[in-house]
Amino acid sequence: MSYRQKHLLAIEGLHPPEIGHLLDLAESYVLLNRSGQTQRDVLRGQTLINLFFEDSTRTRTSFELAGKRLGADVINMSVSTSSVNKGETLLDTAATLNAMNCDLLVVRHAQSGAPNLLAQKVDAAVINAGDGTHEHPTQALLDALTIRRRKARLEGLTVAICGDVLHSRVARSNIHLLTTMGSRVRVIGPPTLMPAEVTTLGVDVFHDMRTGLDGADIVMMLRLQRERMQGGLVPSAREFFRFFGLDAEKLAYAKPDALVMHPGPMNRGVEIDSAVADDPHRSVIKEQVEMGVAVRMAVLDTLSRRHGRND
Amino acid sequence: MTPDTLFVGVRLLDASTGLDTQGDLLVCNGIIADFGAGLGRPDGATAIQGDGAILCPGLVDMRAALGEPGFEYRETIASAADAAAAGGITTLAALPDTLPAIDDPALVHLMRQRGEETGSLTILPYAAITRGCAGEMLAELGLLREAGAVAFTDGANALCSARLMRLALSYARGFGARIVQHPEERSLGAGGAATEGELATRLGLPGIPAAAEAIQVARDISLARLTGGAVHFAHVSTADALALIRRAKDEGLAITCDTAPPYFDLNETAIGDFRTYAKLSPPLRKDADRQAVAAALADGTIDAVASDHQPRDADDKRLPFALAAPGGVGLATLLGVSLAQVHNGTIKLPQALELLSAKPARLLGIDAGRLAKGAQADLCLFHPDRIWQVESGKLPGKAQNTPFDGRALEGVVLGTWKAGRRVFG
Numbered sequence: 051m052s053y054r055q056k057h058l059l060a061i062e063g064l065h066p067p068e069i070g071h072l073l074d075l076a077e078s079y080v081l082l083n084r085s086g087q088t089q090r091d092v093l094r095g096q097t098l099i100n101l102f103f104e105d106s107t108r109t110r111t112s113f114e115l116a117g118k119r120l121g122a123d124v125i126n127m128s129v130s131t132s133s134v135n136k137g138e139t140l141l142d143t144a145a146t147l148n149a150m151n152c153d154l155l156v157v158r159h160a161q162s163g164a165p166n167l168l169a170q171k172v173d174a175a176v177i178n179a180g181d182g183t184h185e186h187p188t189q190a191l192l193d194a195l196t197i198r199r200r201k202a203r204l205e206g207l208t209v210a211i212c213g214d215v216l217h218s219r220v221a222r223s224n225i226h227l228l229t230t231m232g233s234r235v236r237v238i239g240p241p242t243l244m245p246a247e248v249t250t251l252g253v254d255v256f257h258d259m260r261t262g263l264d265g266a267d268i269v270m271m272l273r274l275q276r277e278r279m280q281g282g283l284v285p286s287a288r289e290f291f292r293f294f295g296l297d298a299e300k301l302a303y304a305k306p307d308a309l310v311m312h313p314g315p316m317n318r319g320v321e322i323d324s325a326v327a328d329d330p331h332r333s334v335i336k337e338q339v340e341m342g343v344a345v346r347m348a349v350l351d352t353l354s355r356r357h358g359r360n361d
Numbered sequence: 362m363t364p365d366t367l368f369v370g371v372r373l374l375d376a377s378t379g380l381d382t383q384g385d386l387l388v389c390n391g392i393i394a395d396f397g398a399g400l401g402r403p404d405g406a407t408a409i410q411g412d413g414a415i416l417c418p419g420l421v422d423m424r425a426a427l428g429e430p431g432f433e434y435r436e437t438i439a440s441a442a443d444a445a446a447a448g449g450i451t452t453l454a455a456l457p458d459t460l461p462a463i464d465d466p467a468l469v470h471l472m473r474q475r476g477e478e479t480g481s482l483t484i485l486p487y488a489a490i491t492r493g494c495a496g497e498m499l500a501e502l503g504l505l506r507e508a509g510a511v512a513f514t515d516g517a518n519a520l521c522s523a524r525l526m527r528l529a530l531s532y533a534r535g536f537g538a539r540i541v542q543h544p545e546e547r548s549l550g551a552g553g554a555a556t557e558g559e560l561a562t563r564l565g566l567p568g569i570p571a572a573a574e575a576i577q578v579a580r581d582i583s584l585a586r587l588t589g590g591a592v593h594f595a596h597v598s599t600a601d602a603l604a605l606i607r608r609a610k611d612e613g614l615a616i617t618c619d620t621a622p623p624y625f626d627l628n629e630t631a632i633g634d635f636r637t638y639a640k641l642s643p644p645l646r647k648d649a650d651r652q653a654v655a656a657a658l659a660d661g662t663i664d665a666v667a668s669d670h671q672p673r674d675a676d677d678k679r680l681p682f683a684l685a686a687p688g689g690v691g692l693a694t695l696l697g698v699s700l701a702q703v704h705n706g707t708i709k710l711p712q713a714l715e716l717l718s719a720k721p722a723r724l725l726g727i728d729a730g731r732l733a734k735g736a737q738a739d740l741c742l743f744h745p746d747r748i749w750q751v752e753s754g755k756l757p758g759k760a761q762n763t764p765f766d767g768r769a770l771e772g773v774v775l776g777t778w779k780a781g782r783r784v785f786g
Contacts, residue, residue, distance in 0.1 A: 062563060141679055161681030162565035163635035182683070184565030219565060245562035246570075 053352050057169050057176040060185040061226040069194070069227060076195050076341070076348035083119070083344060092351050093122035096153040100126045101143065102179070103159040108314055108339065109179050109188075113156045116346035122154065140164060144171040154350055157181070162219075175353040183217050189313050190223035192345040194231065196338050197268055200309055205232035210263050210304070211253075212238040213272035213294060213321050216245050216283075220313045221272055225251050238262035239294055242283040259294060263303040270311045271296050274321045287320050297323040301332065309334050363781045365389045367402045371411035371742065375418060375732035376711035377719035386416060388738040391781035395734060409742065414775055417714050418730045419451025419739035422695060423619060423721035424541075424595055424667035426516065426688070427484075428760070429475065430468075431460025436672035436760045442479035444692040444758030446785035449741030449774040450668070452483040452722070452729050453692075457494060458516030464489035464500040466508035473509055481777070481784035483739075485511045485725055490529050490540060494518050499529060506536045511725045512593065514541035517642060517671075517688075519577060521547045526581060530590025539591040539617075539724070542581055544602060545643060549573035554683040556629050556644045564635065566682060569644055575601035582609045582616060591615035593724065596669050598624040598643045600653030607662045617724060618662070621669030622691060622698035623764050625655040625707075631764060637678045637685035638753065639764040641671075644687075655707050658716065665721035666713075668695045672760030689764040693756050697770030700745060704771050710745065738781040747773040 162182030256262030428436030457463035476484025488510030557568025631639035671688025718730035776786030
């Protein structure tokens, strides 16, 4: 077994063979899913709880489907953020989950590090489904799988991550994964949306889409939250779109066969133009969703085996 | 009636008078009666054998938050007094941002009295600069001063308004009182949980730039120059702020500052993997800043080392990092962590003790922190080389939120005496 952690809390710290193992296993789940052999009993008798402190339809559904396809008993717990903004409730929840003998716990939380805190308190294997502005490991894995299936490799590719890098857990996880696997990563956005000292993560920084996209193999767009405009980080949506929104004109600077990716949900006309998002020759956004299920099956499978319950 | 005590064969150390000699010290009726070589033991006096230990003035901690009034679930004054005694501290200046805030003369009296009731700790109350420490309306500085406030501060809240700060400095000057500022420009620090930089970026935590401290310090130095008032910057943590303070002192302005052990002993990496016990305000900084703080202890830019004690309940800390309350306890570890700077050669032992007693006493305008005939016998006996390990859960006092959990320290407090009465050891 080449994945050596009990949990999946972050991409940072994982070694290439661990990432490779998860991607390889996900690859086989893609084939099985496509062949119609979707029902497995890898997780039969195990309980998977989707604990979402933040609204999310697609990630939760993806984990739910992955768990069900592997035969787990899947329970969705959505905890409204208004009733939970104190962490003691988080730990109370952990105690409750322990009492239910939960095997796999998928957590999304608005606070960076919340899954780490839960992982200290629960017996279950914890899977981070997005925590604050920290990490979103399964998103990076599904992005990597999408890229690898289209380009046959990760090493040596130039990947441009564009937009609100500062607030993006997707960007952080992707930066860690892609740099670990040997891709060259660029981040493009206005200086106000760049994390401090981001170059220490091994990326090149650009503030101009044309130079940043020049020669890129992959163009990865990030969602821009509306509230960033109120915070003064970006003056307006139209100004952002003018300089950092992806349209056909800017995309022309990337390689002719460059792929366009977006973790969803998209703000059409803010960070991405519909013509690009829906271009079947360039956009792999729908494929990302398909890869998401396979990657989550691979993660759930791997972590349940780590428990020794499935051997 | 307190029994008399004779310390035999101890190293007597008082940097303020240059005293550093092997000898005896006699305490009668709570007063230092005599010291020197070969003192006789009066009938009935308890003898304490030196055994390589150092006897110094009880430590004067010029910045500590107490749980009372308002936050008794975190710590009571009685439990803080236990922790202080275990740390060799006999005098402590308490922050006013309690609930209610210490913004009324009656509350100043109350805090002094609560200190006296402990029998082991003199509590010197700071009073609020603004009512409720809310930063809006000046408190009754004159009446508060008259009631016994040692200086004015809004505690963990920086006084943001330049106009109010100007008024406070001018007005307090008339009463000969200092304004103590938490140096953090609030709009830059708002919502921040860690020092801005690589680590905060990796952890996805909102950052507080180091410049937030220097900006506030620069503004307040300008206001001190404008008003002739005295500003004291608390828990200074960055190289840039220290450089500004050094220049202001050279200029002759009434600028002083302190720091706290975390800022010369720890750097930001202590928060790795979201350790909320290392979440402090100001946040732990990069190592270059930590080194600058240590250097400023040595060159005299820093006037005092304070515990910056901030008691927290486990529930205040068992939260996602950005939601956890900042602050660490510091009473029991104040001496040990400071002595690490002696053991690593940054400062000399007398200099360390001066930063922990005589100098803060002078800043607070009190007659303490001296080994002198006729002075009150507030004493700390410690062994400089003995080793102990800090362990959260086993520290004296109620609050256990130490950022130094697991740290081995050289320097063990053997006993603490308040007005001649043994209160620890």
